[in-house]
Amino acid sequence: MKLSRICAALILLSPLAHAASLDLNLTQSMPNIEKLYLDLHQTPELSYHEKQTGQKLAKELKKLGFTVTDNVGGYGVVGLYKNGEGPTIMIRTDTDGLPIVEQTGKPYASKVTVKNDSGATVGVMHGCGHDIHMSSFIGTAEQLISHKDQWQGTLMMVAQPAEEVGGGAKAMLKEGLFSQYPTPDHVIALHVSASVPAGKVSMKNEYTMASVDSVDITVKGKGGHGAYPHTTIDPVVIASRIVLALQTITSRELSPLEPSVITVGSIHGGSKHNVISDEVKLQLTLRSYNPEVRLQQIAAIKRISKGIALSAGLDESLIPEVYVHEDESIPSTYNNPAQTNVVRNAISSALGEENVLDADAVMAGEDFGLYGRTEHHVPITLFWLGGVEPNQYNDAIKSGSTLPSLHSSKFAPDYKKALPTGITAMSNAAVALFNQ
Helix, strand or coil, X not given: CCHHHHHHHHHHHCCCCCCCCCCCCCCCCHHHHHHHHHHHHHCCCCCCCCHHHHHHHHHXXXXXXXXXXXXXXXXXXXXXXXXXXXXXXXXXXXXXXXXXXXXXXXXXXXXXXXECCCCCEEECECCCCHHHHHXXXXXXXXXXXXXXXXXXXXXXXXXXXXXXXXXXXXXXXXXXCCCCCCCCCEEEEEEEEEEEECCCEEECCEEEEEEEEEEEEEEECECEECCCHHHCECXXXXXXXXXXXXXXXXXXXXXXXXXEEEEEEEEEECCCCCEECCXXXXXXXXXXXXXXXXXXXXHHHHHHHHHHHHHXXXXXXXXXXXXXXXXXXXXXXXXXXXXXXXXXHHHHHHHCHHXXXXXXXXXXXXXXXXXXXXXXXXXXXXXXXXXXXXXXXXXXXXXXXXXXXXXXXXXXXXXXXXHHHXXXXXXXXXXXXXXX
16 A cells, blocks of 8 residues: 555544644625525425425525536436535435424514314424524535635535425435435535534544334234123233334343334224224334344344234234335434544534534434445534523533433524524534545
8 A cells, every 4th residue: 555545544543643633714605594594484394395495495506606506316416516526425405394382482483374284274493403404504515616716626516305204215225316416435424412512513433323123013903892701812912012022122122232222102903982893003113233132123023023913813814014114114224434533523623522522322313324225335524412491401511400412392493693603613624625
C-alpha cells in the first residue's frame, strides 16, 4: 500500500483527527431558513401525501443551482450538484408528518386536519421534527454551494417521503436511487432529539437504531355460549397464553447480550359478554439490532403460537396465522464506525467537543438504515440534533420531570437554536467526507 493511502486510512480511523471548520456566516441566511421552517411546520402532510412539501424543497434546491428530479418513489426529491471530480456525498431528509393534533400552544402551531386513508378526520403535525430536518437540509445545501471552493465532488440531496410508515426509502431505492443517479460514497442524515439540549449533537458508532417489524397474529377457535365453555375452544384463552409465552422469547431463547423487544400492542376479540368468539387478533411490534435476532424472533413467534393452539385441541387447519408486514419492515441503523469518526471529528471542530455527546442506542426505528443495506454497501451515519430548549432541559434534569418525546402532541423543538446547529454540523460533516 502506498504511503499516501496509509496516511489517508489513518486519518479516516483516528478519533483525534480534526480538519479546519467552515467559516459559516449564518446571520444573513437564518431569517429565510426560519421562515421556511415555520411554513413547513404549519403545512405538514401525511405519509404518501407529501406533494406540496416535495415541491417546496424542489423549488429551494433549484434556486441553488441543483439539477432536480421530483416525484421519485412517490413525492421524493433528488437534487444533484456536480462540483468537479470527487466522491458523491448524499444528505437525506425525511418529509412526512404524523396524524397528531398539535397541542404545543405555539402561535405557529399546525392547525391542519385531513381525512386519512381510512376516511377518518385527523390532525397533522410534524411531531417527529421532520420540519427541522428539512430546514437544516436546505440550509446545509445553501452553505455547501456558498462554500463550493472548499470541496470537490457531487452533492446529492435526497428528500425522502413516507419515513413514518417505513416505505419511503424502499420506494426511492426501487425507483433507482442508487442506479439512475450516482451511487453515493457516503450517506449522512440528522434526526432531531427530544432528550438532547439544542446547541448540541450526539452520535454513536455501530448500531444506533433498531430494526422494526409489524406482525399480525390471527388466533382461531371454536366459539359458542359463554355458559358452556366446555363445548368450545376459546381463542381468547389461547391468545392470552400466547401473549404470555411470547415474553419468554427474549428472556429465555435469545442471548441476554442481544437486545430484543416483542410488544403486543393490540388485542381484539369477541363481541358480547356471554359469547365465546371464533377469532382473536393480535398486533405486535418487534425490535432488534442483529438481523439474525429478528429471524429468531419471527420463527419463535410462529412456533409458540402453533404449539399453544395445538395444545388447546385445535386442528392443524386452525393454527394461528402469523403475518409479517414485510413491506413495512425496516432494518436497524448501523453507523459505519470509520465514517462516523470523520463526522464526529468534523462536528467537534465546528461546534466544540463539549457540544458533541455520546448517544445511547435506542429501540426506535428509522428506514434510513436501508441505504446502508443495498448491494453497494454504502457507509451511513445518522446523528442526533439537540432540540430541547436548554433551560427547559436543565429544569427537567433538576426536577426529574419527563420531557415531551418525539411523536408527542406537545413536542416543540427550540428551532432558533437547533437549526443553525444542524446546518453547521451537517455542512462540516459533508465537507470532511468530501475532503478525506
